Amino acid sequence: MSAAPAPENLPASAAILLVEDDEVIRRSVTLALERYGYRVASAGDGLTGLERFREGGHDVLLLDVMLPGLDGIGLCRRIRETSTVPVLMMSARGDALDVVSGLEAGADDYVVKPVDTAVLVARIRSLLRRATFNGAGAPAAPGSRGTTRLVFGDLAVDTAGLEVFRGGEPVALAPTELRLLLEFAANPGVVLDRQTLLRTVWDYGWDGDTRVVDLCVQRLRKKIGADRIETVRGFGYKLRRL
Template sequence: MSVPTAEEGITPAVTVLLVEDDEVIRRAVTLALERYGYRVVAAGDGLTGLERFKEGGNDVLLLDVMLPELDGIGLCRRIRETSTVPVLMMSARGDALDVVSGLESGADDYVVKPVDTAVLVARIRSLLRRATFQVAVPDAAAEGTHSAQTGLVFGDLTLDTAGLEVRRGGEPVALAPTELRLLLEFAANPGVVLDRQTLLRTVWDYGWDGDTRVVDLCVQRLRKKIGAYRIETVRGFGYKLRRH
């Protein structure tokens, strides 16, 4: 892993919880991220990582898949029970099983080791932008139903684009930052088919090396929370949000 010189400044208060059992990799990643101005809290196994997470103050989590005591998949699931903090998974192999398992457990993104520091930092920055973004949904998105009190309404789904809150049948729906941004992208284009590459560019905020599984898995997670019928698959093209 290369250790570059520090780039333009980032907020020093940003804290990364790094859970990695390989001491060499853990130290290298820690030093590299610190060069960019991040504060790093490190743990060498899943259970210790869970304890560090419970201590609070973490802005983004960087989890290895293969961990002793509690693996990264299980750790991510435990974290998702109580938190929507951005999670980036690291996989040594990057095969389909690792990727799918990581994303299904609630991770927002993944990288394959060894990863260049510049790429890792870019992914972390993208996660932080997704977690803190401000959204402006065009008036055209309100073709279905709109209310000054309730925001955008699609059937039993209500999106408050100012407060960034989602309700289904009047009940609040907890969405991870990437899931929320994905839903808002659909809401800004109701009834319009959005292909996977477009969603990678607008939601994940960077180019992807031809692998669109991250989109499919996030759509799958979103469907479980807002209703499978709400996002329609247009075979061979992409996805669209049903207006009603």
């Protein structure tokens, strides 16, 4: 991990659980994040990481893919059984299979080791913004000032209460999935390309890996209906109005 100077203005303290088996990397990442004002708890294997997660109180989870006992992919799946806490995966190789497997397991984003401190902190801040999203600037229904409930067929999105219903039943969405759906709901019938979604949902200020978008759309489709988000080949995705 590259070194970074301590920032002059520290952000509000957030708790991060780091699960990494390499002691040198674990210590260097911990020290780097603490310089930015984060509180860091750590574990050296997947099963210990699962125990630490169950203790609660973590705002972001930072999981290595290759872990002894229970690997990062399996750990992410176990976490997603009960929690929507933001998860950032770390892959040593940037291998396509690692990346896809992590995102399919429910991770929100990933970084490749060796991790640049500035990139890691930017990704963590983005995850925290999504997790604490309070609906400010949420879309109102077209032509209905003050209306916060958007309806698309059997799908209803309450942009003020940040609740989603399908056929009248509540749908549990992770923060990134909710932000993605809100972006689609604000632009019904409009094709949104992947790079635009990376900027508006993931807060990327640079071109990123569009597989992050594709896998999150895939997870969202499973929860709100496979035909609700339409793929426009060569361009991107759009939310069907009806």
